[in-house]
Amino acid sequence: MYEELTREWMLLVYALGTGAGFSFLYDQLLVYRRLKKHAKILIYIEDFFYLVICFFISFFLLFYGNNGILRFYMVLGCAIGIFLYFETLGRCYTKLMCRLIRFIMYPCSWVKKRLTRYAFHFKMKLGKCILSWKRKGEAHANARKEKKKQAKVSKKKK
Numbered sequence: 001m002y003e004e005l006t007r008e009w010m011l012l013v014y015a016l017g018t019g020a021g022f023s024f025l026y027d028q029l030l031v032y033r034r035l036k037k038h039a040k041i042l043i044y045i046e047d048f049f050y051l052v053i054c055f056f057i058s059f060f061l062l063f064y065g066n067n068g069i070l071r072f073y074m075v076l077g078c079a080i081g082i083f084l085y086f087e088t089l090g091r092c093y094t095k096l097m098c099r100l101i102r103f104i105m106y107p108c109s110w111v112k113k114r115l116t117r118y119a120f121h122f123k124m125k126l127g128k129c130i131l132s133w134k135r136k137g138e139a140h141a142n143a144r145k146e147k148k149k150q151a152k153v154s155k156k157k158k
Contacts, residue, residue: 024089035098035101
């Protein structure tokens with residue numbers, strides 16, 4: 001009897017951890033959404049896959065942990081785990097992670113912006129050089145054609 005009761009308590013602890021894990025996973029999704037804007041349809045698709053993942057994790061917890069028997073305390077434990085996570089870590093986690101990631105990524109975005117600007121200016125200057133070379137080449141070619149025409153005209157006159 002003691003072993004059975006211990007197993008039931010451990011299942012409750014697993015359910016609490018699973019609920020907290022679901023909340024943590026959803027917070028990761030929220031951080032990703034705050035850092036990169038999404039279209040509504042993409043948000044719906046992400047939420048659908050999140051729910052599918054949560055379903056399979058819950059299914060395996062019930063199937064392997066309790067031989068497929070659904071117990072109310074496991075559902076309640078998962079709900080309490082979600083609630084406890086949101087009341088403790090969840091309140092500030094997404095804000096802090098977004099700020100931290102933006103703080104870390106700021107130098108990278110600054111360097112990227114500078115490199116992009118320099119590459120654009122280099123491309124523009126290179127394009128101007130190529131155009132001037134092309135125009136000079138066309139001018140030389142036109143000058144050669146004119147010399148040939150003048151040579152032919154001068155030969156005809158002689």
